[in-house]
Amino acid sequence: MDYLPRVVDKEIDELMEIMGAVLIEGCKWCGKSTTGMHHAKSIIEFQNPDKKQEYDRIRNTQPSLFLKGEKPRMFDEWQMYPVVWDSIRTDVDHSREKGQYILTGSAKPSEGETMHTGTGRISRVLMRPMSLYESCESTGEVSLADIFEGKDISGVSKLSLEDLASIIVRGGWPASIEVKGDAKYRFSKEYVKSLVHEEVKKVDGVERNPEKMQNVLRSLARNISTQVSNATLEGDVKNSFDDDISRPTLTDYLNTLEKLFVIEDVNATNLNFRSKYALRIKPKKYFVDPSIATAILEMKPNDLIKDLNTFGFMFESLCMRDLKVYMGSFDGDITFYRDENENEVDAIIRTSSGKWGAVEIKLGAGYIDEAANNLLKFKERVDVEKCGEPSFLMVLTGADYSYKREDGVYVVSIGTLKD
DSSP states (O other): OOOOOOTHHHHHHHHHHHOSEEEEEOOTTSSHHHHHHHHOSEEEETTOGGGHHHHHHHHHHOGGGGGOSSSSEEEETGGGSTHHHHHHHHHHHHHOOSSOEEEEESSOOOTTSSSOOOTTTEEEEEOOSOOTTTTTOSOOOEEHHHHHTTOOOOEEOOOOHHHHHHHHHHOSOGGGTTOOGGGGGHHHHHHHHHIIIIIHHHTTSOOOOHHHHHHHHHHHHHTTTSBOOHHHHHHHHHHHHOOOOOHHHHHHHHHHHHHTTSEEEEOEEOSOTTOSTGGGSOOEEEESSHHHHHHHTTOOHHHHHHOHHHHHHHHHHHHHHHHHHHHGGGTOEEEEEEOTTOOEEEEEEEOTTSOEEEEEEESSGGGHHHHHHHHHHHHHHSOHHHHOOOSEEEEEESSSEEEEOTTSOEEEEGGGEEO
C-alpha cells in the first residue's frame, strides 16, 4: 500500500526547517510510525524485542550512541527509553542544526522520566486517526481554508448514510482502510482489547483491573459527545455494570486514557473571556476515534442505522475528529459554546490568528434549517466588540450537498470537506 499523505505532513516539514527535533504524538495504530518513516532517513524501533538487550546496554552506558545514524533519525516509541529525549536535547543544543531527529510516541512518559522539557529544541505534533479526506473518502471539494475566507463553495458527497455508518464502525485506522468485507470492523475491536489488557499496564507499569477499565470505557461510550462529570461516570459504572469504583480509581483510569491519547476533552467557551461562566461548564468527552465507542458497545453499522439517536452522537464524534485533524493546519483549537440560558453551539473553531467560526453538526438534511436558524440567533447574541465577527457559520452534515445559503450560512457535507 502506497503512503497516504496526512494533514500533519506539512506541519512536520515546516517544523523540521526551524526545530532540531519533532515529536509525533498520538494513539496507537493512528499511523505515527509510517508518517515518521516517510520523513526520516534512519530509524530505531525501540519496541523490537530482538534489540532490547543492545538498547538496554546503550541506555546504561552511553545513550548518545542512539543518535548515531543518517539524519533525520527517527526513534519509534521513544517513551520506552526516555533517556533518548535528554540526549537529543543536548545534541540539538550543541549542534544547533535543524531537522535532525523525529520521535514518535503513543503514551506520555511519567513525570520525572526526562530531565528537560525540550522547549525550544523539540516541537510536538499531535496525530489522530485518519480523517475522511486522508482516507480518500471525502471528495475534498470544500476547503476549510476557503470557508474561513468567506468564499463560495460547492460539492457533492459520494457517501450514503450506510457508508457513514460503516466508516464510523471501521474507524480511521490506516491499516483498516484497504480491508474488504466485515473484517475491517475488527481493527477497532482489537484496538480495545489491546488497550484494556496491555496498553494501560505499559504506560506506567501499574496493574489496573481490565474489567473495571472495560466498564469505564463502556460508560464513556454511552456518554459520547456529551458533558459528563466524573460523578456521573462513577454512578453509571455502578448502576449499569454493578461495579463499585472509587473516585480516585476512576480519576486514575481517566488520566491513563488521556496519557494514551484515547480520550480528550473539548472545553466550553462563551466567547466572553472575562466571564467565569464557561469555566464552570463541564467539558465534553470524546474518544480520539468514534470506532472505539462502537467497538466497546459492540455496535455494527446496521445497529446505527436502526438507532438514529445514537448514530447522531457517533456522527458528531466523527465530525469532531475530522475538524481537529483539519484545524491542525491552522494551529487552531476547538471548543463548544454554552451560555447561561443553555443556548449551545456544537463547535467553535478558532485559528491562531484569531479568526473563528461556529459549527452545528447534524446527521440528516431534515435538521439543516433548524441548525442554520440556531446559528443566526447565536450570532445576534455574540458581543463582536469583545470577540470579533465570526468568519463563518456552518452546518456540518451527513447529507449529500455542500453550498452557501442565501442567509450566508454554509451547509457542508462531511464527505466533501478537507483542511
